Amino acid sequence: MAIEEKFGKVVTSEDAHEVSKTGAFVRQDNYFISPFGDREGELPVEAGRYRLIWTPLCPWATRQVIALKLLGLEDVVSIGTVSPIRTDKGWEFALDEGGVDPVLKIQFLPEIYAETAPEYEGRATVPTIVDVKTRKVVNNDYHHLTNYWETVWKLFHKEGAPDLYPEELRTEIDALNAIIFHDVNNGVYKAGFAQSQEEYEKAYDVLFERLDWLEERLSKNRYLFGDQITDSDIRLYVTLTRFDAAYYFCFKTNRNRLTDFDNLWNYAKDLYSIPAFKEATDFDSIKKGYLLGNHAHNPYNILPLGPDISIWKEAHNRDEKFGTRKLNY
Template sequence: MAIEERFGKVATTEDTHEVSETGAFVRQDNHFVTPFGEGEGELPVEAGRYRLIWTPLCPWATRQVIALKLLGLEDAISVGKVSPVRTENGWEFSLDEGGVDPVLKIRYLPEIYAATDPEYEGRATVPTVVDLKTRKVVNNDYHRLTNYWETAWKPFHKPGVPDLYPEDLRTEIDELNVILFHEVNNGVYKAGFAQSQKEYEAAYDVLFQRLDWLEERLSKGRYLFGDRLTDSDIRLYVTLARFDVAYYFSHKTNRNRIADFDNLWNYAKDLYTIPAFKEATDFDSIKRGYLLGSHGHNPYNILPLGPDVSIWDEPNNRDEKFGKRI
């Protein structure tokens, strides 16, 4: 039996339920939002109990992997990876032997969503956290998931890891993260998936106004909060890493490349020198995911040869401007 018959055809970002009457892209809400913690009804923090599903295509998923690597949680959280090219049947474990996740024993991510909640009608999204004891999806809330790794999972942090969500900055980080989501992270999708010229242009203008603002902010400090690497830097980085290789073309966000900004570009290259960021950044997967398959509107599946991503390894000027990294 075809997966569409068993679980329903997976929605794409261009389906009408994610587009307003004016043609604006309106991203679906996250469905599984139970937090990790020690309170009643919260997800218990137990090493080895959960599996995080991601793809290097997705910015929301990639920031989870960056956080896990920075915090030393890779031994506590199991990680599975789906192909960056999303099929009509949803995210597929085609990178694994036999095309099946070795732990969950499924071929397509929607299978575990259907097993968790047969009434669920939205897209099966990444990141997805699955409870291996119950074999159910327990969280796909990319808005807060890195914050849980940074706080609730502290007992499993390795010694000497950065405090990515310090208590004295949490209010400011949360406020900035809301701006980053609406105007930058999701801003590129508001432009790229708009179905009217008016909504596209509105999203385009907001995006580049905010990038100009961030360019100025990053002229005053190495990171978004001075010399302190935080959760906000992870969130901004994942969009910057996808911008020139994909969004500039695929999402029609083509006023400037990130490489045309002095501070944003050197900031992004500086973060890329940190192993957690570099190891989670797969430029080939990013290009394939956005330009091939159901994402790409590319009927002949022609993969562009450029741009040259070796420039990410070129020196940056952040030490010169702000001193050696702490």
């Protein structure tokens, strides 16, 4: 059975064996990693067959929804949403009528994990891809999911969809994505979930050194790879949107706020002005998930009133620096 049901409580990093002997946070590996494709052993690419389970709290899940919206795959892959506050029994479909997912007919995400792989002992995570035809979890590999939407699902892309993973840049994109993941996306968690001062400070230093590096990179280009939005921009964006609202406080990543970086802040606002990014960004869910869930020590469940989210709608300076955006997303 899934680990949430085994322990009967909120699953902590220690329960999932995600804390090293030195107190460092070590994220669990993904269990369901079968790729999409047309070769033997790969998941068939079929419209209407799969359901993506996400929550707007989670950065790994949010980047799937951004990609689906940019590429026009929302009517091809159905989307189910769990509450941003994870319960003692795992992610819950509390937002749906009757508290049950209308397609899978389950109340908690671990239920479908237990049906699929009773031997699985990790956390039931988002994003999760469920094959509705077989009623099994088939993929929770957030490292590669957006790449599948961008490539093998191209048959179903809308007309004029952006090429988020161009062949000539894939080696460079993959290399930058690895850096962004280890130092920034997961870097905030390494700081926030560290259980020793040494590991916290190590993660903190790496995170801000990398943010300084990205700040400099974005002083020369509108996006991470010039004038075109790529998979890398989606991956960086989801951490930036959570920085001031959650990580700065509950993960103690407080050397700077996002708004203190000129290029990173204006770059993030530029992306937020694009409907696919904005529609997938729910600041209320982000705050509730991190500050009322099990990410922060908040025994009285007090939800901070700030920061002021309206500033995300203010003008950015990327047009002034690099010219009007050339592509209509």
